[in-house]
Amino acid sequence: xxxxxxxxxxxxxxxxxxxxxxxxxxxxxxxxxxxxxxxxxxxxxxxxxxxxxxxxxxxxxxxxxxxxxxxxxxxxxxxxxxxxxxxxxxxxxxxxxxxxxxxxxxxxxxxxxxxxxxxxxxxxxxxxxxxxxxxxxxxxxxxxxxxxxxxxxxxxxxxxxxxxxxxxxxxxxxxxxxxxxxxxxxxxxxxxxxxxxxxxxxxxxxxxxxxxxxxxxxxxxxxxxxxxxxxxxxxxxxxxxxxxxxxxxxxxxxxxxxxxxxxxxxxxxxxxxxxxxxxxxxxxxxxxxxxxxxxxxxxxxxxxxxxxxxxxxxxxxxxxxxx
Amino acid sequence: xxxxxxxxxxxxxxxxxxxxxxxxxxxxxxxxxxxxxxxxxxxxxxxxxxxxxxxxxxxxxxxxxxxxxxxxxxxxxxxxxxxxxxxxxxxxxxxxxxxxxxxxxxxxxxxxxxxxxxxxxxxxxxxxxxxxxxxxxxxxxxxxxxxxxxxxxxxxxxxxxxxxxxx
Numbered sequence: 270x271x272x273x274x275x276x277x278x279x280x281x282x283x284x285x286x287x288x289x290x291x292x293x294x295x296x297x298x299x300x301x302x303x304x305x306x307x308x309x310x311x312x313x314x315x316x317x318x319x320x321x322x323x324x325x326x327x328x329x330x331x332x333x334x335x336x337x338x339x340x341x342x343x344x345x346x347x348x349x350x351x352x353x354x355x356x357x358x359x360x361x362x363x364x365x366x367x368x369x370x371x372x373x374x375x376x377x378x379x380x381x382x383x384x385x386x387x388x389x390x391x392x393x394x395x396x397x398x399x400x401x402x403x404x405x406x407x408x409x410x411x412x413x414x415x416x417x418x419x420x421x422x423x424x425x426x427x428x429x430x431x432x433x434x435x436x437x438x439x440x441x442x443x444x445x446x447x448x449x450x451x452x453x454x455x456x457x458x459x460x461x462x463x464x465x466x467x468x469x470x471x472x473x474x475x476x477x478x479x480x481x482x483x484x485x486x487x488x489x490x491x492x493x494x495x496x497x498x499x500x501x502x503x504x505x506x507x508x509x510x511x512x513x514x515x516x517x518x519x520x521x522x523x524x525x526x527x528x529x530x531x532x533x534x535x536x537x538x539x540x541x542x543x544x545x546x547x548x549x550x551x552x553x554x555x556x557x558x559x560x561x562x563x564x565x566x567x568x569x570x571x572x573x574x575x576x577x578x579x580x581x582x583x584x585x586x587x588x589x590x591x592x
Numbered sequence: 593x594x595x596x597x598x599x600x601x602x603x604x605x606x607x608x609x610x611x612x613x614x615x616x617x618x619x620x621x622x623x624x625x626x627x628x629x630x631x632x633x634x635x636x637x638x639x640x641x642x643x644x645x646x647x648x649x650x651x652x653x654x655x656x657x658x659x660x661x662x663x664x665x666x667x668x669x670x671x672x673x674x675x676x677x678x679x680x681x682x683x684x685x686x687x688x689x690x691x692x693x694x695x696x697x698x699x700x701x702x703x704x705x706x707x708x709x710x711x712x713x714x715x716x717x718x719x720x721x722x723x724x725x726x727x728x729x730x731x732x733x734x735x736x737x738x739x740x741x742x743x744x745x746x747x748x749x750x751x752x753x754x755x756x757x758x759x
Contacts, residue, residue: 449750450750453749453751456749457743457746460745460746464639465636466636468638468640469636469639472637485653488651488653492643492649575629578629578632582624583625586621
């Protein structure tokens with residue numbers, strides 16, 4: 270398995286996943302089904318997370334075929350530009366889904382509609398459309414049999430309109446490298462996000478593991494939006510840094526292990542919120558000991574977050590380790 | 593102006609050269625990694641205390657958060673040690689950059705605030721509203737100074753005049 274293989278494996282998830290989640294989301298309004306709505310929001314968030322390695326593996330797929338005479342660089346650039354735009358819409362959709370999931374848990378709302386739900390509908394519709402375009406433009410690279418005109422970079426109608434908003438990959442990269450102070454600022458935010466995230470997640474995990482039992486689980490869980498704010502800052506600044514130096518990150522084994530650890534953290538969060546672990550932490554009163562499952566989830570969360578820091582720190586030292 | 597020669601003396605030492613040039617994963621990047629761990633522990637724990645004092649997640653009882661001061665001191669200890677090692681690895685790079693002194697100033701004040709928070713807020717036998725009232729200004733400065741320290745630290749990687757002693 271190489272990065273091209275990984276890209277071909279992952280690239281179905283953002284497209285089909287968004288459509289499936291969107292379908293469930295709309296069905297939940299028609300059927301007035303709250304569980305279905307919750308499921309669709311969870312899928313949006315999960316797909317947003319999976320979109321990251323899909324996007325990051327594109328550079329590897331590009332390197333694998335760029336010397337092939339039958340492959341057009343212009344078509345690859347069009348696909349990459351489409352992907353850049355779709356990724357940001359996907360991340361916004363995922364973030365909105367997490368906000369709504371948090372809001373629903375805190376406030377027992379009777380209202381069928383809210384601003385957040387409307388925003389999710391809007392952004393997921395746009396994301397689904399943009400993702401479909403990413404898939405089509407990606408398919409065009411290697412499949413001349415689906416070409417409708419001789420020169421596929423000549424766009425008409427809706428495609429031409431969407432293309433106006435798509436960045437040119439090399440220009441986006443240059444923009445990120447325009448000044449060392451802009452780069453320093455992004456890295457600065459990445460470290461501030463790290464401190465915020467580790468602080469908030471760390472105290473909750475430590476309490477579940479038995480540190481300072483006077484603290485209750487439910488009260489500490491109120492810190493999660495701040496942890497997610499830190500995570501959001503870091504996904505954004507991390508993605509922008511990747512766009513700034515794509516080949517520096519895309520062929521680095523430490524970078525990929527870091528992304529793998531982030532994916533496992535997503536899985537860990539799913540285990541936490543979708544099993545008894547969450548309820549047991551919410552009920553965790555002063556002096557009480559958490560059950561084993563909750564401790565296991567808290568321990569793996571701490572371990573994985575410190576693994577993320579470790580792997581991130583070793584990126585420079587393992588540059589260009591994947592060939 | 594030529595940098596003082598003691599910087600070159602440090603740089604030429606075997607330990608400094610090893611830290612800087614060794615291919616071992618336990619040399620420079622290992623020190624840098626623990627400097628980041630220390631940052632996460634110190635600033636992360638302090639941020640929890642600061643935000644709670646400022647009214648975030650009010651359900652959390654304030655008094656038990658005193659335990660977090662131990663984590664802060666652990667983080668500070670790691671970073672004081674790894675910070676010295678980083679200076680030994682690149683003395684000219686750090687000590688000829690004005691940003692380095694800005695960073696140290698931010699840290700000095702932030703650590704002073706850690707001690708003030710402990711003595712005046714957590715050890716003063718106050719009730720919660722009084723703790724929050726007395727700690728509010730300290731907490732705001734604490735957050736600001738840590739952002740300053742991290743920012744200055746990040747800038748050190750990009751704004752130095754000399755990487756090593758000029759020949």
